[in-house]
Amino acid sequence: xxxxxxxxxxxxxxxxxxxxxxxxxxxxxxxxxxxxxxxxxxxxxxxxxxxxxxxxxxxxxxxxxxxxxxxxxxxxxxxxxxxxxxxxxxxxxxxxxxxxxxxxxxxxxxxxxxxxxxxxxxxxxxxxxxxxxxxxxxxxxxxxxxxxxxxxxxxxxxxxxxxxxxxxxxxxxxxxxxxxxxxxxxxxxxxxxxxxxxxxxxxxxxxxxxxxxxxxxxxxxxxxxxxxxxxxxxxxxxxxxxxxxxxxxxxxxxxxxxxxxxxxxxxxxxxxxxxxxxxxxxxxxxxxxxxxxxxxxxxxxxxxxxxxxxxxxxxxxxxxxxxxxxxxxxxxxxxxxxxxxxxxxxxxxxxxxxxxxxxxxxxxxxxxxxxxxxxxxxxxxxxxxxxxxxxxxxxxxxxxxxxxxxxxxxxxxxxxxxxxxxxxxxxxxxxxxxxxxxxxxxxxxxxxxxxxxxxxxxxxxxxxxxxxxxxxxxxxxxxxxxxxxxxxxxxxxxxxxxxxxxxxxxx
Numbered sequence: 083x084x085x086x087x088x089x090x091x092x093x094x095x096x097x098x099x100x101x102x103x104x105x106x107x108x109x110x111x112x113x114x115x116x117x118x119x120x121x122x123x124x125x126x127x128x129x130x131x132x133x134x135x136x137x138x139x140x141x142x143x144x145x146x147x148x149x150x151x152x153x154x155x156x157x158x159x160x161x162x163x164x165x166x167x168x169x170x171x172x173x174x175x176x177x178x179x180x181x182x183x184x185x186x187x188x189x190x191x192x193x194x195x196x197x198x199x200x201x202x203x204x205x206x207x208x209x210x211x212x213x214x215x216x217x218x219x220x221x222x223x224x225x226x227x228x229x230x231x232x233x234x235x236x237x238x239x240x241x242x243x244x245x246x247x248x249x250x251x252x253x254x255x256x257x258x259x260x261x262x263x264x265x266x267x268x269x270x271x272x273x274x275x276x277x278x279x280x281x282x283x284x285x286x287x288x289x290x291x292x293x294x295x296x297x298x299x300x301x302x303x304x305x306x307x308x309x310x311x312x313x314x315x316x317x318x319x320x321x322x323x324x325x326x327x328x329x330x331x332x333x334x335x336x337x338x339x340x341x342x343x344x345x346x347x348x349x350x351x352x353x354x355x356x357x358x359x360x361x362x363x364x365x366x367x368x369x370x371x372x373x374x375x376x377x378x379x380x381x382x383x384x385x386x387x388x389x390x391x392x393x394x395x396x397x398x399x400x401x402x403x404x405x406x407x408x409x410x411x412x413x414x415x416x417x418x419x420x421x422x423x424x425x426x427x428x429x430x431x432x433x434x435x436x437x438x439x440x441x442x443x444x445x446x447x448x449x450x451x452x453x454x455x456x457x458x459x460x461x462x463x464x465x466x467x468x469x470x471x472x473x474x475x476x477x478x479x480x481x482x483x484x485x486x487x488x489x490x491x492x493x494x495x496x497x498x499x500x501x502x503x504x505x506x507x508x509x510x511x512x513x514x515x516x517x518x519x520x521x522x523x524x525x526x527x528x529x530x531x532x533x534x535x536x537x538x539x540x541x542x543x544x545x546x547x548x549x550x551x552x553x554x555x556x557x558x559x560x561x562x563x564x565x566x567x568x569x570x571x572x573x574x575x576x577x578x579x580x581x582x583x584x585x586x587x588x589x
Contacts, residue, residue: 090439159171252513
């Protein structure tokens with residue numbers, strides 16, 4: 083273990099890796115602060131830019147962006163009352179209330195300290211939990227990996243708010259997309275229609291860039307809001323958190339960090355849900371509940387520590403099982419596979435130094451984020467005032483360049499634009515593009531392990547009856563898919579025609 087840590091430390095200490103982490107954190111701050119953009123779209127956009135670099139440099143930049151973008155959404159939430167990212171929605175309640183009271187510096191100071199503490203706690207949880215889970219997963223075979231892949235897609239699809247059926251349809255579309263290209267077992271081309279560009283299948287990068295980055299750019303152009311100006315101006319140094327004020331929030335910092343670390347390790351929960359759950363749990367145990375939502379420093383600290391602690395722990399299922407724990411983790415999975423790294427239990431035997439590099443980079447990214455949040459926070463607040471059209475044009479330009487750069491193929495640009503339009507239309511219909519993205523990323527794993535399982539079996543699908551772990555995971559998958567459907571149908575049944583509720587209320 084110590085040998086792996088030293089090897090990871092040596093990898094991280096390379097100048098190009100350190101620069102990559104620094105640049106990634108800076109880009110993440112810009113993406114998180116800009117309303118409409120988040121860690122997922124930023125990571126998807128940066129993947130193509132890191133293609134020509136080494137694996138450790140790419141991971142340094144991507145993890146740095148993921149870490150800081152999750153925090154930076156709070157800057158927008160506090161300064162103008164609009165969540166910069168979905169993960170900072172609960173932050174608005176007390177963060178903007180403090181700003182309206184003239185305490186914007188105090189709110190931003192609490193936010194950065196809580197985010198860093200939550201991030202470091204999550205990183206420690208990642209280090210201690212990943213190894214035993216990976217050791218358990220080493221006993222898995224094709225049936226278990228097939229079951230895990232299906233579970234990952236099902237969890238994501240079932241969490242599409244109020245449109246569960248739409249989530250499953252998107253996931254099914256994603257799985258169908260992965261069948262395009264050369265059959266991995268027979269070598270026969272499938273659904274290519276004679277197009278040579280499709281022989282390798284639908285590449286990850288155009289799909290990710292289109293569904294996340296281009297769709298966001300289109301949304302910014304179509305749904306641009308009136309510009310809002312921060313309530314007050316900030317100087318280069320705007321840190322304001324005396325020791326006495328910090329001591330008052332240490333209790334909720336502990337609660338928020340613990341809640342976020344646990345929720346982050348659960349696939350598909352994510353920082354957005356943890357932001358609210360951590361906030362509610364802190365209010366439950368607070369001695370001053372009535373002040374929550376009116377400018378409570380405790381509420382702000384709880385919300386920020388809970389969402390940032392999920393960043394590291396969302397990588398637990400990714401590293402231990404090869405299953406993404408969040409939308410951004412799904413993009414990271416695609417990036418790692420692009421660089422020839424396959425997450426899962428075997429990575430701990432074959433590339434242990436890379437695992438420790440991930441741990442160290444996450445800790446370093448949080449410390450760099452602290453520096454960015456304490457020094458020059460006024461610069462990031464000014465990004466809020468940038469015209470949405472300028473941001474959108476920049477994103478669309480970078481998306482086209484990134485899509486083309488991987489294979490130098492114009493066809494990939496067309497794919498990215500097509501996925502971008504599809505992603506935008508899905509958002510307009512109230513659907514998240516995450517299910518189709520995860521299905522595209524996991525589709526090959528699901529198909530190949532199902533076919534390997536059938537090859538191993540002399541009795542078809544009955545092989546799963548002889549594999550207890552796979553059977554349990556498939557059972558959980560079935561429950562996961564049915565519960566939200568039953569939950570949606572039950573209110574509609576209970577309300578009935580005499581209840582006076584329409585279908586919208588029932589949902």
